[in-house]
Amino acid sequence: MTYAPQKLTREKVFRDPVHNYIRVDYQVILDLIDTPEFQRLRRIKQLGTTSSVFQGAEHSRFTHSLGVYEITRQICDQFQINYPTKQPGDGLWNDNERLVALCAALLHDIGHGAYSHTFEHIFDTDHESITRQIIMTPETKVNQILSQVAPDFPAKVASVIDHTYPNPQVVQMISSQIDADRMDYLLRDAYNTGTKYGEFDLTRVLRVMRPYANGIAFLANGMHAVEDYIVSRFQMYQQVYFHPVSRGMEVVLQKLLQRAKFLYEQPDHHQSLAPQLLIPFFEHDFTLRDYLKLDDGVLNTYFIYWLDYPDTVLNDLADRFLSRRPLKSVKFNPSTEDCLPEMRALTEQAGYNATYYTAVNNSFDLPYDAYDPSAKSPKTQIEIIQSDGQLNELSSISNLVAAISGKFSGDERFYFPKEMSDTANLEVFAPIYQQFNSYINNGAIQAHPHNQ
Template sequence: MTYNLEMLPREKVFRDPIHNYIHVQHRVILDLINTKEFQRLRRVKQLGTASFTFQGAEHSRFTHCMGVYEITRQICDNFQRNYPTKTPGDGLWDDNERIVALCAALLHDVGHGPYSHTFEHIFNTDHEAWTREIITSPETEINQVLRKVSADFPEKVAGVIAHTYENPQVVQMISSQIDADRMDYLLRDAYFTGTKYGMFDLTRILRVMRPYKDGIAFDNDGMHAVEDYVLSRFQMYQQVYFHPVSRGMEVVLTKLLQRAKDLYEHNHMNDFEMPSLLIPFFENHVSINDYLLLDDGVLNTYFTLWQDYPDEILKDLAHRFLNRKPFKSAEYNQVTEKMLPELADIVESAGFDKKYYTAINTSYDLPYDTYSPNSNKSRTQIEIMNDDGSLIELSTISNLVNALTGKISGDERFYFPKSMLIEHPSDIFSDAYVEFQSHIHNDSII
């Protein structure tokens, strides 16, 4: 389908620390950027609680979405320049698909809530479902902008997010084992966390990408650049995304929101200043407007107020979160897992409600996955294209990637209050403390 698109009279650029310039040529892209739903992403951190560990990680979902758009734009330029379609069905790039890809790239994270995945866990929300809702709902400015392209254009963009769009090349640009989304957040997160694990040669990877009938492949002479990307991604998961202290703050946040929800459900917040913007989530009856009113700043404001609430657990957890008092953790395994209920009881005997002051957290359940083409939830596997046009899956020809393929990575941790590790506890906690220490070795504690 050919769309009647208005081009800007002059290209607009946005300065960016990762891509130098982000180039906007289409009126629809600029209009989407200026919608209130997209501007809200400035107020949602990309890495949630990771900024408590990596102090530079203050970047937002807004900057990431802009970066994903820019990488997608560069992919489209490369495909149109080097692999333009010549006959229908030849598997090459149809540039009429460009605007669908660009809009989907820009909007792919517009449905993220405050503190993203922690919020999702407590209130059973799904950011991808909300993204599709924001794109297709007539109530949103985003939908109104997209409908100017064509009446069915919002559904086409939402189809890319849902992986149901008819062109697999467009879907794989945004969501696959090596896509614009992952490539931007690895480089961006590495930059803002001050780490080097996520660095890889983006320019080279974009150069060796090529379309084919069933999606996107990579030239065989670019295999080593792709290997470097896979290794960088693995390292970022282990060293940044799975960091135990960030997860310790995430546990505090989870328990804080859970306590507020429990108090509301038992009518114990009546004497408090009611957190009105959270009530729809407490009652599990959320409209699109309710959802879009929330961001990190709104939650932080409630947390600040909760420091003065009469409920001691809510007050304490709010203080711990706002003032960076993460729970400590000890790694456990199949042998020591049987000790966890007893450890939780010991924590409670020391004066902490184990429901809110102990937790089991596993990195395996976090929303990042290492490269595993044979897993049940695998994204499209990485295909290397030989000179004769035949395809071969990356891990079958790369010893490096094969060593990582299908391997479960991460750890399992038991979280508890740091005061359980005080070297000289008060008499009140003395017996419990000694017993607690007998179960947990200091060399396994972070």
């Protein structure tokens, strides 16, 4: 079915530091941007605790979502100009798919919550499921606007995000190993963190994209731009997303919410100090309305209240998070992890509750994964199309990508209070601190040099 939504009489633009102008020419897109559900994304940081390390990383999921929309719009334009369909089944671009692609791109992250990944871990929420609920629930403004396009249009948009939409070209625009989502967050995160690792030639990558029957491929003469993108993604994960100090702040946040939930579950908890907007999550009985009330600012406000809460663990963790005092970390591996129980025990002896002041954090990424149909979640491979129409999977013709294909990168870290490695404490708990630091200083476990 072809949808003919209202076009704006004059193009609307949003100024953007990454894309210069984000162009909107459909009323439905402008209306979706103005919904309370989408505006909520202004109040949720794209990179969570990363701003504690890279101070410029204050950008929001709102700006990222607009960026994904803009890249998708550019892909649609490029496909329509260079590869428009001539007859049904020719594998070229049918511009009737444009609107569903644009709406899915704009809304792909709308279900993210406050400090989303940490919050999900503690309260067992799922931002992808919430995204579908926002799109499909008749009470939301998003659903009401999408339904004005056609009664089945919300389901079509949701199916793109669920990867069940029948046109693989549209799905791969939004979700694949090289998609509008990843391309925007690499460039946007690199810009806002002040790093160069995530930079790649977006213009060239978009120029060499082309549709084919089973999805999207890339022209062989643009393979080096695709390689550059893969390496940029690899570098951003190692240098920014997996930064040990940012992860140390995530651990503090996780333990803070964990402690708050534990205290609420105690029969003698202070009802007057209970965080009312979090109670539905403490009780595992929340609605979509409850979820949409939360953002980073709401949680930060509760953290400020908890500075005066009559529980030393809760108020100390709140202070550590608000005052940027991350837990310190050491790297370990299977041959050294038998040291961890003793390090936890020593932390307890020094007066810290090991449940809340120690943690193991694993951060691994797969920079590129060639398609494996037997895998639990097989990845859509990157196809390079030759001049004769032959398709080659990227790592089969790129030595650079082959070198990192299928290889996980990252590390495992043990987190503990920074005070445990502070030499000033040796006079207070000399045997405990000396023994604890012996595990670090003898080289069995590797401390990170930039944990301050």
